[in-house]
Amino acid sequence: xxxxxxxxxxxxxxxxxxxxxxxxxxxxxxxxxxxxxxxxxxxxxxxxxxxxxxxxxxxxxxxxxxxxxxxxxxxxxxxxxxxxxxxxxxxxxxxxxxxxxxxxxxxxxxxxxxxxxxxxxxxxxxxxxxxxxxxxxxxxxxxxxxxxxxxxxxxxxxxxxxxxxxxxxxxxxxxxxxxxxxxxxxxxxxxxxxxxxxxxxxxxxxxxxxxxxxxxxxxxxxxxxxxxxxxxxxxxxxxxxxxxxxxxxxxxxxxxxxxxxxxxxxxxxxxxxxxxxxxxxxxxxxxxxxxxxxxxxxxxxxxxxxxxxxxxxxxxxxxxxxxxxxxxxxxxxxxxxxxxxxxxxxxxxxxxxxxxxxxxxxxxxxxxxxxxxxxxxxxxxxxxxxxxxxxxxxxxxxxxxxxxxxxxxxxxxxxxxxxxxxxxxxxxxx
Numbered sequence: 001x002x003x004x005x006x007x008x009x010x011x012x013x014x015x016x017x018x019x020x021x022x023x024x025x026x027x028x029x030x031x032x033x034x035x036x037x038x039x040x041x042x043x044x045x046x047x048x049x050x051x052x053x054x055x056x057x058x059x060x061x062x063x064x065x066x067x068x069x070x071x072x073x074x075x076x077x078x079x080x081x082x083x084x085x086x087x088x089x090x091x092x093x094x095x096x097x098x099x100x101x102x103x104x105x106x107x108x109x110x111x112x113x114x115x116x117x118x119x120x121x122x123x124x125x126x127x128x129x130x131x132x133x134x135x136x137x138x139x140x141x142x143x144x145x146x147x148x149x150x151x152x153x154x155x156x157x158x159x160x161x162x163x164x165x166x167x168x169x170x171x172x173x174x175x176x177x178x179x180x181x182x183x184x185x186x187x188x189x190x191x192x193x194x195x196x197x198x199x200x201x202x203x204x205x206x207x208x209x210x211x212x213x214x215x216x217x218x219x220x221x222x223x224x225x226x227x228x229x230x231x232x233x234x235x236x237x238x239x240x241x242x243x244x245x246x247x248x249x250x251x252x253x254x255x256x257x258x259x260x261x262x263x264x265x266x267x268x269x270x271x272x273x274x275x276x277x278x279x280x281x282x283x284x285x286x287x288x289x290x291x292x293x294x295x296x297x298x299x300x301x302x303x304x305x306x307x308x309x310x311x312x313x314x315x316x317x318x319x320x321x322x323x324x325x326x327x328x329x330x331x332x333x334x335x336x337x338x339x340x341x342x343x344x345x346x347x348x349x350x351x352x353x354x355x356x357x358x359x360x361x362x363x364x365x366x367x368x369x370x371x372x373x374x375x376x377x378x379x380x381x382x383x384x385x386x387x388x389x390x391x392x393x394x395x396x397x398x399x400x401x402x403x404x405x406x407x408x409x410x411x412x413x414x415x416x417x418x419x420x421x422x423x424x425x426x427x428x429x430x
Contacts, residue, residue, distance in 0.1 A: 032331045033315075033322055036076035042430030043071075048079055051423050054416070055403070059084040062284040063412040064388070064405050065277050066094035070314045071424055072400045075322060080314070086274045088287050099260055099272045100404045101297060102317065103195070103308045103385035107229040109261075109320060110244070110306035111167055111362025113252055114232050115340055122239040125167070125361075128160040129231070132238050135211030136161060141172065142214040145182045150189050152182075154214045161219045163235070166228040167361040168348045172215030173226040178386075183216050183226075192227070193303065195386075196296045201303035203244065207234040223352050223359065233306020244304040255333040256319050261312040263304050265297045273297055273311065274406040276387055283411055294387075294408075308386065314404050321393045321400045324381075345381045345395075366392075374418055375425040390417045399424065 038045045051069060058064050066084030070077070082094040117123070123132070130137035139161060140154035157172070165171035174183035177194030192210055193201060207230065216224055233244045240247045245263050253261050265273060273295075278288040288294070297311040319330060324345075328336030336344075347358040347365055356370035363381035371378045382392035388405035390413075403420045405413070 031075075033072055033075055033077050033318060035080070036078060038078040038427070039429070041073035041076040041078050043073060043078055043427045044429040047423075047427035047429070050426070051079065051420065052081070052083075054419055054423055055081075055083045058412065058416050063279075064407055064410070064416070065285050066274070067403055067405045068094060068096055068098065068100075068314045069403045069420065070318055070401060072318060072322065074398045075326075077318075088275065088277055088285065094274070095272075097260070097272065097313055097315065098274050099265065099269060099297070099311050099313055100274050100389055100406055101276070101294070101385070101387045102310050102312050102389050102404075103387050105312070105317065105383060105385045105389055105391065106306060106308050106310040108362050108383060109248065109252060109310065110229050110233045110236065111344070112320075112324075112335065113236050113244075113248055114163075114167075114239075115344060115361065116251060116335055117236060117239045119336065119340055120239075123163055123235070125164040126162050128162055129166065129171075129211075129235070130160055132235055133208060133211055133231075135208045139172075139219070140214045141218055142182060142186075142216060145185075147181075147185065150185050152186065152214065157215060158218050159220070161215070163232075164348065164361075165219050166232045166235075168359050169223050169225050169228050170220050170349060170352065171226070171228055172217045172219050172221070172224060173210065173228050173231065174216045174224055175226045179224075179226060180216060186213060193305070195227075195230075195308040196303070196305050200301075203230070203234050203304050203306075204237065206303070207231050223349060223354060227307060229307040229362070230305055233304060236306070244306055252320075252335065253316075255335065256316075256323060256330055258312070258316040258319055261310060261316045262297070263309045263311075264299055264301050265311060270298055277407045279407065279409060279411060285407060288408070314402060317391060317402060318400050321391060321402075325393055325395060325398060325400060345379070374421045376421055384417070388413050390420075392421070397425075397428070 038048055055067050065088045068082045071079035082096045084094050086092050086094045086098050139157040141157050143153045143155045145152040161171040176187035176192045237244050276288050276294050277285050280286050323330035327338035328341045344361040349359045357367050358365045366376050366380040368378050377394045377396035380392050380394040384390035388407045388410045391402035393400050401424050
């Protein structure tokens with residue numbers, strides 16, 4: 001009898017131990033990001049110095065003017081450095097807390113905001129968009145287009161577009177600025193904004209107008225990067241009863257302490273905004289003049305672009321990503337459940353692909369084949385921004401990393417960002 005009691009006790013203890021080991025959130029991860037030595041996080045200081053040389057050589061060779069690089073592992077900030085200048089003409093040194101136009105990195109934040117409302121029961125992923133915005137009822141798909149006068153004919157869509165289609169860019173909605181020539185012409189004709197809008201536009205007005213225009217293809221047929229998350233941002237307004245700006249401020253930025261993330265910067269933070277550069281025919285960086293169109297963060301605007309409108313710092317965005325690595329919680333503030341984070345970071349596009357990778361609810365997801373390219377772990381989630389910013393979060397290695405620049409066009413961005421990823425993983429020391 002005594003042996004039986006010992007055996008049962010042993011089983012209970014082992015079960016409890018295994019249960020602890022299977023916890024999704026690493027109990028050793030700090031509740032907030034804190035600076036620490038690379039070695040304390042299983043990384044090599046000596047090998048991380050290669051990142052310094054990579055970024056500095058890009059600046060010295062004239063390929064970019066400045067950058068901020070960041071790596072955290074297990075919630076420990078082990079690399080956080082500024083290089084070059086934030087203003088090429090004035091020669092102002094880049095600082096770690098400079099503010100960058102994060103453009104399409106806005107999409108992840110708005111996607112998370114929408115999923116917070118999903119958790120409140122405001123919608124289901126396969127609800128039709130027309131359930132909430134009647135203008136999207138009975139969608140049409142472009143059939144024939146006359147470039148001479150921009151007239152077109154359409155055919156009925158086989159089904160309505162769903163909320164899931166917006167998250168995954170499979171709705172058939174294109175971009176007005178960087179989309180196909182046909183859809184750009186149609187959107188321009190009806191004054192659909194390219195991405196950022198102007199200071200006097202209203203998000204709801206433009207999204208309802210978008211609902212009356214044809215789709216580029218049948219819903220669910222393929223991945224087409226477009227104004228989907230702008231539309232999702234308008235749905236956040238409908239579901240919450242608040243402007244997108246208000247909702248993000250109250251429910252995402254303030255709880256996470258993201259104090260430098262805005263659609264339109266307050267005047268006391270204008271000086272921290274990095275100037276956008278361009279490149280000459282020789283591929284060398286030069287000042288972009290004029291800056292008026294891309295200085296939308298300095299406006300007092302009313303158009304809140306859920307797909308591209310935010311500006312932020314490297315640190316603020318790292319907090320946002322760390323919250324996701326913590327399965328929806330940061331510094332005692334829970335935004336999402338663990339299960340919802342798993343849903344967000346799982347393949348949502350079936351057999352469709354982005355190169356080797358898949359797409360979740362707002363993020364590109366690294367696949368088994370995709371991890372063979374740069375060494376980023378399978379299951380990592382990532383994206384970037386039009387002006388030369390990129391990020392990724394790696395649940396397997398517990399890494400948050402990013403490098404931010406401000407340049408368009410930026411023909412060297414793929415090389416610099418790709419090498420940055422390689423050099424992060426070569427510094428692992430455990």
